Amino acid sequence: MNIEEARSAVIRGEISPVELAGAVFERIGAVEEKIGSYVSVRKEHALSQAKQAEDSIRSGDTPALPGIPIAVKDNICTKGIKTTCSSRILENFIPPYESTVTQRLGEQGYVLAGKTNLDEFAMGSSTENSFFGRTKNPWDLQRVPGGSSGGSAAAVAADECIAAIGSDTGGSIRQPAAFCGVVGLKPTYGRVSRYGLVAFASSLDQIGPVTKTVRDSAILMNVISGHDPLDSTSAAVDTPDFTSALGRDINGMKIGIPKEYFIEGLDGEVAGAVKEAIKQLETLGAVAVEISLPHTEYAVAAYYILATSEASSNLARYDGVKYGLRVEGDDLIDMYMKTRDEGFGPEVKRRIILGTYALSSGYYDAYYRKAQQVRTLISRDFRKAFETVDLVVTPTTPTPAFRAGEKTADPLQMYLSDIFTISVNLAGVPAISIPCGFTSANLPVGLQIIGRHFDEESVFRAAYAYEQATGWHRMRPRLQE
Amino acid sequence: MMDIDHVAALARLKLTDREKEIFSRQVVDIIRYIDKLNELDTSGIEPTAHVLPMKNIFREDEIRASLPRDSALRNAPERDGGFYRVPRIIE
Numbered sequence: 059m060n061i062e063e064a065r066s067a068v069i070r071g072e073i074s075p076v077e078l079a080g081a082v083f084e085r086i087g088a089v090e091e092k093i094g095s096y097v098s099v100r101k102e103h104a105l106s107q108a109k110q111a112e113d114s115i116r117s118g119d120t121p122a123l124p125g126i127p128i129a130v131k132d133n134i135c136t137k138g139i140k141t142t143c144s145s146r147i148l149e150n151f152i153p154p155y156e157s158t159v160t161q162r163l164g165e166q167g168y169v170l171a172g173k174t175n176l177d178e179f180a181m182g183s184s185t186e187n188s189f190f191g192r193t194k195n196p197w198d199l200q201r202v203p204g205g206s207s208g209g210s211a212a213a214v215a216a217d218e219c220i221a222a223i224g225s226d227t228g229g230s231i232r233q234p235a236a237f238c239g240v241v242g243l244k245p246t247y248g249r250v251s252r253y254g255l256v257a258f259a260s261s262l263d264q265i266g267p268v269t270k271t272v273r274d275s276a277i278l279m280n281v282i283s284g285h286d287p288l289d290s291t292s293a294a295v296d297t298p299d300f301t302s303a304l305g306r307d308i309n310g311m312k313i314g315i316p317k318e319y320f321i322e323g324l325d326g327e328v329a330g331a332v333k334e335a336i337k338q339l340e341t342l343g344a345v346a347v348e349i350s351l352p353h354t355e356y357a358v359a360a361y362y363i364l365a366t367s368e369a370s371s372n373l374a375r376y377d378g379v380k381y382g383l384r385v386e387g388d389d390l391i392d393m394y395m396k397t398r399d400e401g402f403g404p405e406v407k408r409r410i411i412l413g414t415y416a417l418s419s420g421y422y423d424a425y426y427r428k429a430q431q432v433r434t435l436i437s438r439d440f441r442k443a444f445e446t447v448d449l450v451v452t453p454t455t456p457t458p459a460f461r462a463g464e465k466t467a468d469p470l471q472m473y474l475s476d477i478f479t480i481s482v483n484l485a486g487v488p489a490i491s492i493p494c495g496f497t498s499a500n501l502p503v504g505l506q507i508i509g510r511h512f513d514e515e516s517v518f519r520a521a522y523a524y525e526q527a528t529g530w531h532r533m534r535p536r537l538q539e
Numbered sequence: 540m541m542d543i544d545h546v547a548a549l550a551r552l553k554l555t556d557r558e559k560e561i562f563s564r565q566v567v568d569i570i571r572y573i574d575k576l577n578e579l580d581t582s583g584i585e586p587t588a589h590v591l592p593m594k595n596i597f598r599e600d601e602i603r604a605s606l607p608r609d610s611a612l613r614n615a616p617e618r619d620g621g622f623y624r625v626p627r628i629i630e
Binding site: 378434 | 543545549551553554566568572574576577581584587588590593596598613627628
């Protein structure tokens with residue numbers, strides 16, 4: 059069941075929020091052991107939220123998410139409910155405040171289905187870097203669900219919630235959505251408040267929805283978007299009704315196909331599915347033109363300087379004093395060093411080391427400043443492209459979901475799996491990944507549709523037209539025994 | 540080349556010898572890849588720190604409700620009344 063269906067069933071009184079929550083928990087009970095989508099599930103808390111939603115509907119309210127169970131990535135603060143970032147260092151952290159996104163979901167009557175697993179501090183592309191164990195891909199349990207929002211994407215694909223919230227710094231919503239055959243949107247930087255999102259790389263991080271359909275994505279964006287004085291990077295722009303973009307035809311829309319995305323290393327079956335999807339968009343009236351985003355091949359390199367530099371600074375706060383783990387040492391500095399060594403996992407330490415090195419005396423200009431300049435070139439590529447096209451269409455990932463353990467020994471290979479999603483974060487533009495077919499091994503393929511700054515409406519419009527014409531979103535994994 | 544002891548000290552990470560060996564090798568590999576940025580001539584290109592056209596955001600300097608002290612301290616590994624407790628800093 060998706061949000062649209064669940065909402066109308068609840069409003070019509072066909073199912074009560076308590077029954078709906080009960081059904082989701084029954085599903086979690088049946089499949090969670092195989093998938094491992096969640097870090098924590100708080101059934102009693104959810105049932106009391108469902109009860110509240112029931113009372114409010116009885117008194118005549120019709121909120122956007124009446125008792126709809128939604129899973130939230132465990133790097134988004136939920137007041138009074140553990141928020142771990144899948145890290146040992148925050149294993150017992152209970153936020154004393156609520157993130158703006160979950161606050162807004164709450165005002166619309168949502169039920170927190172649970173907190174989903176991620177790569178520690180959202181650093182990773184496979185949800186294998188979690189202190190609490192890896193999440194599995196519901197389409198093939200031997201494979202990764204993608205990352206870092208792998209728990210959110212797997213929970214949606216396995217029907218362990220109605221929808222989910224993730225965060226995307228270099229592809230962390232779109233890549234797992236592609237691997238799990240669901241819809242994932244990274245909104246424009248500044249569209250959604252990040253108050254209460256545990257910071258990884260502040261100039262890139264953005265919260266967005268992971269859903270079963272494009273319409274559900276638009277419904278959630280209506281709820282979570284908008285200016286927030288508590289986040290100084292939240293943009294003072296109006297929130298349109300994103301659902302009104304759905305159902306409008308795409309006749310005459312110009313879509314750019316960047317030649318730099320159809321390269322060696324792109325899986326043949328992924329390329330085939332994406333080319334079919336472009337043909338389908340043309341059948342629906344879009345005009346496809348080849349374009350060039352010439353600095354694409356430098357995006358991963360620039361990103362891994364900028365993101366790790368920002369992370370090395372943001373993660374300095376974990377010092378064993380204010381919250382989180384403390385490991386006693388000989389003196390204060392020794393306490394810091396032991397706490398951080400035992401509290402962080404290997405990928406987080408590796409990135410802190412890289413970022414610290416890039417920012418260290420004598421290297422700043424060579425790495426950090428250089429990467430910021432390349433970021434300017436990448437942003438200009440998009441600006442130039444959007445002078446002639448309305449949207450840019452690419453594969454979301456170069457390959458379908460890879461096997462667990464396949465890339466863990468070689469961090470660079472893992473980083474390169476984000477090659478098609480990273481530029482979008484550097485440029486700050488919005489992009490969605492929607493299902494566009496399957497490989498012969500029955501693994502989902504994702505289509506990425508990128509729009510201009512604050513033009514999620516065009517992204518939704520094209521994504522919805524494609525989705526309705528093809529129906530890939532109705533495919534569900536048969537969970538293997 | 541990268542001095543792992545120096546960088547680990549800056550990052551306040553106590554690494555084991557094995558971690559130092561693995562991380563130096565991996566990070567040097569990654570940096571070798573990142574050096575491809577030097578293929579690009581970026582002279583005269585403005586750096587981008589973030590993509591929004593905004594500068595500092597200020598608000599009125601007025602007293603507002605804030606997190607109660609007890610809530611702020613509740614996650615502290617060690618506290619003493621209204622304070623965080625830390626190892627001795629001044630001899």
